[in-house]
Each structure stands twice: as C-alpha cells, then as structure tokens.
Amino acid sequence: EVYTALADLEELLDTENLLIDTLQSYIKAEEQKLHLLRKYVDIYQNQHNKAIKDVNSYISNPINAYTLVKRLTTDWNDVEELMSTQVSTDFLNNITYYKETRLFPTNEDLNGAAVALTRLQDTYKLDTSSLARGELNGVKYSAELTAADCFELGRQSYNNGDYYHTWLWMKEAEGRLNKEKNETISQSDILEYLAFSIYKQGDLSLALDLTNKLLEIMPTHSRAMGNKVYYEAELVRLIETQKKKGDDESEEVELEQDQPDHAYHNDPYAREYYESLCRGETNISEEIASKLKCRYLSNNNPFLKLAPFKVEEAYLKPDLFVFHDVMTDAEIETVKRLALPRLQRATVQNSVTGELEIAQYRISKSAWLKEEEHKHIADISQRVEDMTGLSMKTAEELQVVNYGIGGHYEPHFDFARRDELKTAFKSLGTGNRIATVLFYMSDVAQGGATVFPMVGAALWPKKGTAAFWYNLYPSGDGDTLTRHAACPVLAGSKWVSNKWIHEFEQEFRRPCTLERPPEHLTI
Ligand SMILES: O=C(O)CCC(=O)C(=O)O
Ligand SMILES: [Fe+2]
Structure with a gap:
C-alpha cells in the first residue's frame, strides 16, 4: 500500500x-x-x-x-x-x-487515507466543515472537497462500521450539495446513508424522518420502503417498552453521573489525555519545568571538548534529553536516499506469538541501514556512542521511518516486557533495548510530536535534533514511564530514525545496579 x-x-x-x-x-x-x-x-x-x-x-x-x-x-x-x-x-x-x-493505489489505500483523515479529525479536534474547505487548524492547504468527496469519506467510514464519522461526513456532503451548481452526488444517496448511520447510533425517529424524506424524492426506492416499515415497527415497539417501564417504576429517576471533563487528565492511559498531549494542550508541571537545564556535554571525550553536544533536558524521571544539531543536512539526505527504495510498511511484534505483523496503531514505512553502507551511517553510529557513552557493538542497525497521511505510532514501549523477552530480540542475543536515540530528520508543519503520556511530556520534531532516554532501570527492569507515542502527522512529511541500544556490552559503561522501579511500576 x-x-x-x-x-x-x-x-x-x-x-x-x-x-x-x-x-x-x-x-x-x-x-x-x-x-x-x-x-x-x-x-x-x-x-x-x-x-x-x-x-x-x-x-x-x-x-x-x-x-x-x-x-x-x-x-x-x-x-x-x-x-x-x-x-x-x-x-x-x-x-x-x-x-x-507502476505504483497504483488500491481500495485499501483509499480506506487507509479516509481512516487517517478521521483520525486527524478526532485527535486534533478539527471540525468537518473546515476540513472540507481544505483547512487544517485554520491554515488553508488544499482545494475544497466536493459533496462527492465528502460522501466517499462517509461511505468509507460506513464500510468500517464507524457510524459516527459516517454521519459527520454525510451531513457535510448534504451541506456542500446544496451549494453545488453542478451536483457531484445525488441527495437520495446521501439520505440513505444518513438514515442508516443515525439508526445505528440509536435515533430511530430521525432515521424514519430521513427515510421519509428520501421516499419523497424517490417514492419507489425499494430499500427505503423496506427500512420505513422496519423503523416504524421498531419505533412502536420502543414506545411500548418505555411506557411499560414508566408504569413499573414511575418514581424512580436515575441520574447518570457525568464524568467530569478533566477526569482523563489523571489517567495516563486515557486516549483523550494522549490526544491532548498531541495537540500541545497539556504541559509538564511548573515544578519540573523549573528544574530542567540546558548544558554542553563532552563526556570526557577530548574531541568533544572542542565541539561539545548541546543537550537540553526535556524531563526528569525519566530523564529525557534532546540533543541539538547532531545530524547534518548531508547525512539526512544520505539516510533518506538510501532508505527510500527500501521503505516497507512498519510491523509490530505480536506479544503472544512473537510474529511481526502490520497494525493500524502503527502507520509508517521503515527501512534498516547498515554502517557499512555509507560513511554517513557509520558516522551517525559513532555519534550516538559519543552522545550516550554507550557501546554500539550490540546496537541495532539504524531504523529509518517515514510517516504517511495521519501516520502515527500509538503509545508503546521500546523495550520488551518480561513476558515478551522470551520472543523479542531473542535472535539478536544482546539483551533488551536499554536506550533509544530518536533522530528527527525533518521539521513537521503540524502534528507529529513524540509524547510521553505517563509523565505529560511532548517533544516536537526539529530537523537535526535527537531525543535520548533509557528504557531500562540500571537493574534491567523496564521503565514504564518511558511509554511514548508518535502523534499523527497533520501536515508535512515526518522522517525520523531510531538507534536502539542493547544491554550487553554496556556492563562497564552503565554498570548494573540494584536500583529498581517501585513495585507498582514493574512490568
Ligand atoms: O516518531 C516518533 O516520534 C517516535 C517513534 C517511535 O517511538 C518508534 O519508532 O519506536
Ligand atoms: Fe518508540
């Protein structure tokens, strides 16, 4: 695809x-x-x-x-x-x-692109009409969508069983159609989808109204005639059961306890919280922010004394570092050029079977580059060693990633959890992923942050910078607070590369200690 x-x-x-x-x-x-x-x-x-x-x-x-x-x-x-x-x-x-x-898109691509649009719509709270006008967060990027384009988005959502977005896009199609001189789709087609998607969402009487409207335009529409009979019967049944219920417990009025709007802020696993981080709405606490520093780092390396790394602390516990200017434009060009013809849909490891498979929660393409392929790749590896003080002997090859429309990677750990360790990285024989260096190889116009929902930190891509963190405690236990995600790309092409560093060979560089995570955080 x-x-x-x-x-x-x-x-x-x-x-x-x-x-x-x-x-x-x-x-x-x-x-x-x-x-x-x-x-x-x-x-x-x-x-x-x-x-x-x-x-x-x-x-x-x-x-x-x-x-x-x-x-x-x-x-x-x-x-x-x-x-x-x-x-x-x-x-x-x-x-x-x-x-x-030639490269040709398939129906799967059409569906993927439509799902991506609805994902962006939800994550970034974009309203349907602005999207249809070609606007993303107030910036006009592209031509407007026709009624037929909106209809197709609705139809794709419908095929995915997503009746909420079906309704949104069919309403937009209807609105657009009313303004079109050369109509790109028929109102009856839209009405049929509107009726069915609202029925699926539980509004029987509106479904019936819409079906009646459809029958006014096309009195012999056979599916609509059938649906009308069905909706009417269902409505009668519903009214009767409600009446019965009302007689039985006339006094008992149950008030549903509404969840307060901010509830998800306390829940690092809540999707809403993750999405608010992607929108840049939530910031780390003042207390932590005031402790973060920037410094020059030379790791006692005499060469680096002349040109030390510029390091910024982005979070403490877990320590998240951002290194500035650690990949040159020329290196980035080399990496992209070598990776481009080899990009393959990124896979994830099934935690039960250990098999690699594609998943909707990771949408990107990636390729692996070896140090021997080009001096620039070897230079990058050496730089990671200089930056982190860790050995590259057991590190994985450089993984290059390019994200597509709405491309993302939902919250995950880079390390293998205890029960996964049996299968993950086994063939490598180098232990778990002790640390991650994530290079940003492009600026991203909108969206595409790397967020850490457990601690509320967000890193925004900047070409040439790299993020670095330890995935494991010195004891070898995974640090759950490093759970992170690549937010959907809203506008622009996002390129990153990962250098995953492994445990073995680090014994003298980051000696193993007894420091372990608190009991409730061990996995
Ligand atoms: O692209 C990003 O911002 C993060 C990527 C990531 O977490 C990964 O590839 O494991
Ligand atoms: Fe990751």
Missing part, C-alpha cells in the same frame, strides 16, 4: 500524469473518429436532400441510381466499420500495463 508513507505518495503523481496523458490521447482519437463519421453523415445528408427534392428525376438518372446503391453498400460498410472500431482498446491496454508496472 502507498498511504502509509508520504515518500511513496509522491510517486502517485507520476502515475496520475501518465493517466492524464493517456486520457487526453484517447479523447483526441475518439474525436477524430467522430469527425470522420460527421463527414460521412454530411455527405449522406447532402445527397439525400437532393434526392428527395425530386425523387423521380433523381432515381431515373442511372448515375444517381448507381451512387445510391453504392452509398448503401460499400460506403455504408465503411461507416459501420468505423462505428464499430474500438478506439479505446489500445488505451485501456496501456492503462492495464501501467497498473501492472
């Missing part, structure tokens, strides 16, 4: 260009054919007009008699032949060839 990385989407524009050229040529060929047929019909019409002016004198002339017969035999055969030539065949063959040899 192509929607999972922006880098692949670029190639779709080349595909589209070929299709446009083919369609232009096909139209020209059809026009030539029609032009020729028009010539024939003009000649026929001309001759015919002459003939019927004086039928007798026309056919009594042997030359006319001959040409009449000829027109209706050989000449007419030519016309028929021309009419039956399939101008489109060659062009369709070309298109089939492109489909086999």
Whole structure:
C-alpha cells in the first residue's frame, strides 16, 4: 500500500500524469473518429436532400441510381466499420500495463487515507466543515472537497462500521450539495446513508424522518420502503417498552453521573489525555519545568571538548534529553536516499506469538541501514556512542521511518516486557533495548510530536535534533514511564530514525545496579 508513507505518495503523481496523458490521447482519437463519421453523415445528408427534392428525376438518372446503391453498400460498410472500431482498446491496454508496472493505489489505500483523515479529525479536534474547505487548524492547504468527496469519506467510514464519522461526513456532503451548481452526488444517496448511520447510533425517529424524506424524492426506492416499515415497527415497539417501564417504576429517576471533563487528565492511559498531549494542550508541571537545564556535554571525550553536544533536558524521571544539531543536512539526505527504495510498511511484534505483523496503531514505512553502507551511517553510529557513552557493538542497525497521511505510532514501549523477552530480540542475543536515540530528520508543519503520556511530556520534531532516554532501570527492569507515542502527522512529511541500544556490552559503561522501579511500576 502507498498511504502509509508520504515518500511513496509522491510517486502517485507520476502515475496520475501518465493517466492524464493517456486520457487526453484517447479523447483526441475518439474525436477524430467522430469527425470522420460527421463527414460521412454530411455527405449522406447532402445527397439525400437532393434526392428527395425530386425523387423521380433523381432515381431515373442511372448515375444517381448507381451512387445510391453504392452509398448503401460499400460506403455504408465503411461507416459501420468505423462505428464499430474500438478506439479505446489500445488505451485501456496501456492503462492495464501501467497498473501492472507502476505504483497504483488500491481500495485499501483509499480506506487507509479516509481512516487517517478521521483520525486527524478526532485527535486534533478539527471540525468537518473546515476540513472540507481544505483547512487544517485554520491554515488553508488544499482545494475544497466536493459533496462527492465528502460522501466517499462517509461511505468509507460506513464500510468500517464507524457510524459516527459516517454521519459527520454525510451531513457535510448534504451541506456542500446544496451549494453545488453542478451536483457531484445525488441527495437520495446521501439520505440513505444518513438514515442508516443515525439508526445505528440509536435515533430511530430521525432515521424514519430521513427515510421519509428520501421516499419523497424517490417514492419507489425499494430499500427505503423496506427500512420505513422496519423503523416504524421498531419505533412502536420502543414506545411500548418505555411506557411499560414508566408504569413499573414511575418514581424512580436515575441520574447518570457525568464524568467530569478533566477526569482523563489523571489517567495516563486515557486516549483523550494522549490526544491532548498531541495537540500541545497539556504541559509538564511548573515544578519540573523549573528544574530542567540546558548544558554542553563532552563526556570526557577530548574531541568533544572542542565541539561539545548541546543537550537540553526535556524531563526528569525519566530523564529525557534532546540533543541539538547532531545530524547534518548531508547525512539526512544520505539516510533518506538510501532508505527510500527500501521503505516497507512498519510491523509490530505480536506479544503472544512473537510474529511481526502490520497494525493500524502503527502507520509508517521503515527501512534498516547498515554502517557499512555509507560513511554517513557509520558516522551517525559513532555519534550516538559519543552522545550516550554507550557501546554500539550490540546496537541495532539504524531504523529509518517515514510517516504517511495521519501516520502515527500509538503509545508503546521500546523495550520488551518480561513476558515478551522470551520472543523479542531473542535472535539478536544482546539483551533488551536499554536506550533509544530518536533522530528527527525533518521539521513537521503540524502534528507529529513524540509524547510521553505517563509523565505529560511532548517533544516536537526539529530537523537535526535527537531525543535520548533509557528504557531500562540500571537493574534491567523496564521503565514504564518511558511509554511514548508518535502523534499523527497533520501536515508535512515526518522522517525520523531510531538507534536502539542493547544491554550487553554496556556492563562497564552503565554498570548494573540494584536500583529498581517501585513495585507498582514493574512490568
Ligand atoms: O516518531 C516518533 O516520534 C517516535 C517513534 C517511535 O517511538 C518508534 O519508532 O519506536
Ligand atoms: Fe518508540
């Protein structure tokens, strides 16, 4: 599929260009054919007009008699032949060839791109109308969506069983349709989806109203007729059960306790909290912020004394560091160039089977680069060693990641939990992932933060910087507070690369101690 990385989407524009050229040529060929047929019909019409002016004198002339017969035999055969030539065949063959040899999106891509849009809509609280106007958080990026575009988004949501977004997008389609001079979709199609999605959300009477509206436009719409009967019967049943219930417990009024709006702020596992971090709404506490420092780091390395690293503390417990200017533009270009042809849909490890599989909660494409491939890759590895003081002997290769539309990676740990350790990293034989260095290789126009919901920290991508943290306690226990996520990319192409450092070989660099996490945080 192509929607999972922006880098692949670029190639779709080349595909589209070929299709446009083919369609232009096909139209020209059809026009030539029609032009020729028009010539024939003009000649026929001309001759015919002459003939019927004086039928007798026309056919009594042997030359006319001959040409009449000829027109209706050989000449007419030519016309028929021309009419039956399939101008489109060659062009369709070309298109089939492109489909086999070029990058082409599939229905899965269409669905993925639609789901991505609805994910962005939810995470960043974007209202449907602004999105349809091509606006993201008040910035106008693209052309407006037509009623048919909105309808398709609704239809995709419907196919995914997501009736909430079906309703939103079908309402938008209806609104857009009312303003369209050249209507791109029919109102009856929209009404059918509106009725069904609101029924699924439990509003029977509105579903019935909408179905009646549909039947006003199309009185013989058979599905609508069937649904009307069903909704009416359901409504009667509902009213009766409510009446019965009302008689039974007339005095008992149950008040549902509303969850206060801010409840999720106390719950680091709540999706709403994660999303608020992605929106940049929640900040770390003043108390912690006041303790964070910036400093120059040389790790006692004489070379680094001249050009020490600029390190910023982004959080304490767990320590999150941001290193500035640790990847050059030239290195970034090399990394992207080498990775581009090898990008594959990122996988996640199934914690039960240990198998790698694709998942909706991780949408990106990635590739692995070896130090031997290019001096720049080896330089990056050496730099990670200098930055962290940890050995690269057991580190994984550089993982390069590109995110697509709405691309994200939901909250996860980089280390393997105790029960996963049996399968994860086993083949590497280098122990668990002790630390992560995450290089940001692009700025991201909107969205795409790396957030840590357990502690409320958010890191915003900046080209050339890198985040660093320990995933494990010195005892080897995983640090649950390092749970983190890549927020959906709202605008722009996000490139990062991961260097995962492993436990073995670090014995003298980060000696193992008895410091263990508090009991409630061990996993
Ligand atoms: O892209 C990011 O911001 C984080 C990526 C990440 O956490 C990962 O690849 O494990
Ligand atoms: Fe991660």
